[in-house]
Amino acid sequence: MNNPKQLTFPWSKPNKSSFDHFYFDQKNLEVKKNLLEGDDDLFLYGIKQSGKSFLLQAVCNLFASKNKSSLYVPISEVKKYGTNFIDSLDNLDVVCIDDIDLIQSDRKWEVALFNLINDCLISECRLIFSSVLNPSSIEFKLKDLVSRIKKIDHVELLPISEDNLLDAVNFICNLRSINLGDREINYLITYSKRNIADLIDIINKLDNLSMQLKRKITVPLIKEII
Numbered sequence: 001m002n003n004p005k006q007l008t009f010p011w012s013k014p015n016k017s018s019f020d021h022f023y024f025d026q027k028n029l030e031v032k033k034n035l036l037e038g039d040d041d042l043f044l045y046g047i048k049q050s051g052k053s054f055l056l057q058a059v060c061n062l063f064a065s066k067n068k069s070s071l072y073v074p075i076s077e078v079k080k081y082g083t084n085f086i087d088s089l090d091n092l093d094v095v096c097i098d099d100i101d102l103i104q105s106d107r108k109w110e111v112a113l114f115n116l117i118n119d120c121l122i123s124e125c126r127l128i129f130s131s132v133l134n135p136s137s138i139e140f141k142l143k144d145l146v147s148r149i150k151k152i153d154h155v156e157l158l159p160i161s162e163d164n165l166l167d168a169v170n171f172i173c174n175l176r177s178i179n180l181g182d183r184e185i186n187y188l189i190t191y192s193k194r195n196i197a198d199l200i201d202i203i204n205k206l207d208n209l210s211m212q213l214k215r216k217i218t219v220p221l222i223k224e225i226i
Contacts, residue, residue, distance in 0.1 A: 017054050022051060023167070025161060028158055031044065031055070042127075046159070050159055050196065052130040055130075074098040076099050083112035086112045089125070094127075094128065100129045105141055107141060114144055165189045170185070172199060187219050187222055
């Protein structure tokens, strides 16, 4: 794209999402490859709290670091602003639209999204969508949009397996220079919701609470958070 720019909207918030800060186990390496190395549009789906939003924001940050234009669009936050802003998005290098399933049965949004996909085919802006539903399960009323979405490559972000939870916790702790003993890690894994988003949230809260209270992270402290 010419004249790279960063668009700012009411929902735009600074974040430090990065691929280096996301735990990919073996079964999700294809997701990483598609996001990092792919040029084509992509549809990323997976259960709630699996890390889809984090990865879409990481894509935008990666493009920004390369002086390329990007925008993260969380449908849950932007629907109230209407669709007019979508008209100019095809001028960007990448647009990441989160929770695309939330526009089901909203004709105005479905038409706007269909037009954006068509415009991006011409401008070569890359589109990355996310959803808790796989493409075949989304019930758009606009049949042309259904057809377009089904033609986009799709990949599933799978939840962390039980066998990799220990590695995931260690990965998150190492990033933050947090020392957790085996007893504390096992307790955390046993009593948390066992998804990457919740683990990150709990560990961040533990780190903050530990610093505030000037206490080591122990099982009793973890019990105050979980």
